Amino acid sequence: SQTIHQWPATLVQPVGSPLSLECTVEGTSNPNLYWYRQAAGRGLQLLFYSVGIGQISSEVPQNLSASRPQDRQFILSSKKLLLSDSGFYLCAWREPSYNEQFFGPGTRLTVL
Amino acid sequence: AQTVTQSQPEMSVQEAETVTLSCTYDTSENNYYLFWYKQPPSRQMILVIRQEAYKQQNATENRFSVNFQKAAKSFSLKISDSQLGDTAMYFCAFSRRQAGTALIFGKGTTLSVSS
Numbered sequence: 703s704q705t706i707h708q709w710p711a712t713l714v715q716p717v718g719s720p721l722s723l724e725c726t727v728e729g730t731s732n733p734n735l736y737w738y739r740q741a742a743g744r745g746l747q748l749l750f751y752s753v754g755i756g757q758i759s760s761e762v763p764q765n766l767s768a769s770r771p772q773d774r775q776f777i778l779s780s781k782k783l784l785l786s787d788s789g790f791y792l793c794a795w796r797e798p799s800y801n802e803q804f805f806g807p808g809t810r811l812t813v814l
Numbered sequence: 815a816q817t818v819t820q821s822q823p824e825m826s827v828q829e830a831e832t833v834t835l836s837c838t839y840d841t842s843e844n845n846y847y848l849f850w851y852k853q854p855p856s857r858q859m860i861l862v863i864r865q866e867a868y869k870q871q872n873a874t875e876n877r878f879s880v881n882f883q884k885a886a887k888s889f890s891l892k893i894s895d896s897q898l899g900d901t902a903m904y905f906c907a908f909s910r911r912q913a914g915t916a917l918i919f920g921k922g923t924t925l926s927v928s929s
Binding site for chain 2: 804810
């Protein structure tokens, strides 16, 4: 069966520091991968998605970036965090032939 | 552009009762999918139910069922025999059929089930 992992689970970082959040999927090949951000008490905002290695599409201009160095690995990064980057970050995957997305456990990021 | 609207920020229900969460959407697409996701206090997003737009029959999953009205662009979720474990935030989501398409979420409805 497929599983999706995210780490770290929680992170507290100072403003201006770098960021790296990792997401990996097991049990599937060539998944579509997604990064979402959820602000407190609000819905999910799509940040990036990827249909293959090295293929990244950005939905929202910001100081975040994403990379997909391996088929089942998706990384969210920033060179300098802003206070507004605080939130709950969710990684999701789907098989290309299906439309359901399955979510990881999320990372709670607090920027101070 | 597609939009998803959930007009009920909060709802409450007693155990064993039935509750209906509303969702409307806007799209010019003819083939698409609709979903309800549940986010309990753990914040894990869990797929509850899905509906393909080309199917007229409403989807059901145990105590969860939908009322899909394509012409009205309405997609409500009915929870029967509510349980304490149903307490969560519920999100309605839309997806086009194309590969790589992301989900478009509503802002969510917080459901509280009390004993």
